[in-house]
Amino acid sequence: xxLTPAIALxxxxxxxxxxxxxxxxxxxxxxxxxxxxxxxxxxxxxxxLTLAAVGLVRGIFLSPELANTSALYINVFWCLYxxxxxxxxxxxxxxxxxxxxxxxxxxxxxxxxxFQNFGAHPGELVDLSLxxxxxxxxxxxxxxxxxxxxxxxxxxxxxxxxxxxxxxxGSWIVNSSDGVTIGFRFDPLTPEQTVDLVQVxxxxxxxxRGDEEEKAYLATAGWxxxxxxxxxxxxxRRAQVRMATSSSAVLHxxxxxxxxxxxxxxxxxxxxxxVDRVPTAAAGGLALDVVDHPEVESLDRDPGALTAAVExxxxxxxxxxxxxxLKPGALxxxxxxxxxxxxxxxxxxxxxxxxxxxxxxxxxDRANPTG
Numbered sequence: 001x002x003l004t005p006a007i008a009l010x011x012x013x014x015x016x017x018x019x020x021x022x023x024x025x026x027x028x029x030x031x032x033x034x035x036x037x038x039x040x041x042x043x044x045x046x047x048x049l050t051l052a053a054v055g056l057v058r059g060i061f062l063s064p065e066l067a068n069t070s071a072l073y074i075n076v077f078w079c080l081y082x083x084x085x086x087x088x089x090x091x092x093x094x095x096x097x098x099x100x101x102x103x104x105x106x107x108x109x110x111x112x113x114x115f116q117n118f119g120a121h122p123g124e125l126v127d128l129s130l131x132x133x134x135x136x137x138x139x140x141x142x143x144x145x146x147x148x149x150x151x152x153x154x155x156x157x158x159x160x161x162x163x164x165x166x167x168x169x170g171s172w173i174v175n176s177s178d179g180v181t182i183g184f185r186f187d188p189l190t191p192e193q194t195v196d197l198v199q200v201x202x203x204x205x206x207x208x209r210g211d212e213e214e215k216a217y218l219a220t221a222g223w224x225x226x227x228x229x230x231x232x233x234x235x236x237r238r239a240q241v242r243m244a245t246s247s248s249a250v251l252h253x254x255x256x257x258x259x260x261x262x263x264x265x266x267x268x269x270x271x272x273x274x275v276d277r278v279p280t281a282a283a284g285g286l287a288l289d290v291v292d293h294p295e296v297e298s299l300d301r302d303p304g305a306l307t308a309a310v311e312x313x314x315x316x317x318x319x320x321x322x323x324x325x326l327k328p329g330a331l332x333x334x335x336x337x338x339x340x341x342x343x344x345x346x347x348x349x350x351x352x353x354x355x356x357x358x359x360x361x362x363x364x365d366r367a368n369p370t371g
Contacts, residue, residue: 001082002089005044035096042093045086052083084222091225102129106206111135112159113182117151118143123179125160128204130197132168132186133158138179145175149243149314155184163196175241242312242319245339249320251306252333254345308360313339317346317363326351326360334362 012018056079059072104127113135114120123137135158139145155170172183189197201207308322313336326332326348335343346362 001085002092038093042090045089049086052079055079088222088225096228102131104129105201105204107204113137113155114157115153116156117153128201133184135184136179136181145243148241152240152315155182158184162200163193172239173241180241240314240316242314244312245310247310247336247339249308249310250335251308254331254333310336320360321357323357325358
């Protein structure tokens with residue numbers, strides 16, 4: 001049903017000699033960042049859906065006397081039957097973002113990940129492709145959430161059985177109570193490494209058939225099609241671990257400054273906090289040095305300061321909840337007592353509207369390699 005309009009037009013054009021269209025090979029390894037709806041392909045199905053809706057309204061409500069009861073029931077049944085197929089055909093015209101340039105195969109192979117600042121740790125491959133992989137690393141005594149969040153670290157290489165060491169870079173990371181899940185992108189592979197990876201992937205029992213193919217019933221397949229067309233896909237993930245916290249923050253807008261003067265201003269104000277420090281660790285925060293001196297002037301005396309609640313924090317940034325709307329791209333000086341040893345210059349990366357107030361994501365300048 002989904003292909004019938006396009007195939008019928010092409011077959012008619014070829015039969016009558018109106019046009020001869022060359023065969024186009026489907027492009028491989030192409031990504032897509034935004035969701036696209038192919039209106040031209042969906043137009044015939046939308047027209048048929050409109051006609052079906054008009055027929056149902058007319059036959060049931062406006063002119064039911066045109067047919068006897070049996071004929072009405074039969075026509076309504078077949079009309080609804082085709083409406084279901086047409087709706088599924090329309091959902092096929094919704095092309096979701098393809099953030100991966102290669103298909104992933106589910107795996108359960110042991111792996112050893114080499115961290116930049118924490119050494120090597122055992123884990124498990126969640127899925128694998130020729131471009132990259134997803135790995136799961138459990139927390140341990142040598143790898144804990146607080147240390148990971150307060151010290152930037154990324155995976156630099158993987159040791160995969162039957163393949164060897166594959167260098168690359170960790171592109172994103174998600175932490176949970178059990179450990180971290182990391183997205184890893186391989187450096188350019190040698191021909192030998194490519195052959196070994198292909199062998200590992202094709203020998204996996206999940207390479208050809210997955211759960212979705214075994215459970216491809218009409219109801220479940222239809223539900224997945226509608227859900228996939230309506231569920232938004234996040235185009236980004238965090239590059240560092242964040243720790244949940246209940247701290248408070250004070251923000252000072254420096255949007256009138258360029259990045260250089262803003263950094264100088266922040267360093268001057270940070271120097272005031274360096275008069276006297278004592279080591280402490282706030283509940284739910286990171287173990288850092290905080291100020292404890294009555295003569296030190298806090299930034300919260302700034303009349304233009306904004307207060308916010310910190311929802312999570314890590315080495316690279318934090319997520320705040322506040323009543324005022326921040327402008328994406330603006331620079332702020334953020335002070336989080338108990339979680340930051342000194343005020344940090346941060347850039348507002350994104351802002352979302354909430355029922356009450358706003359939610360904002362901040363990236364610390366120290367996490368910006370070009371800062």
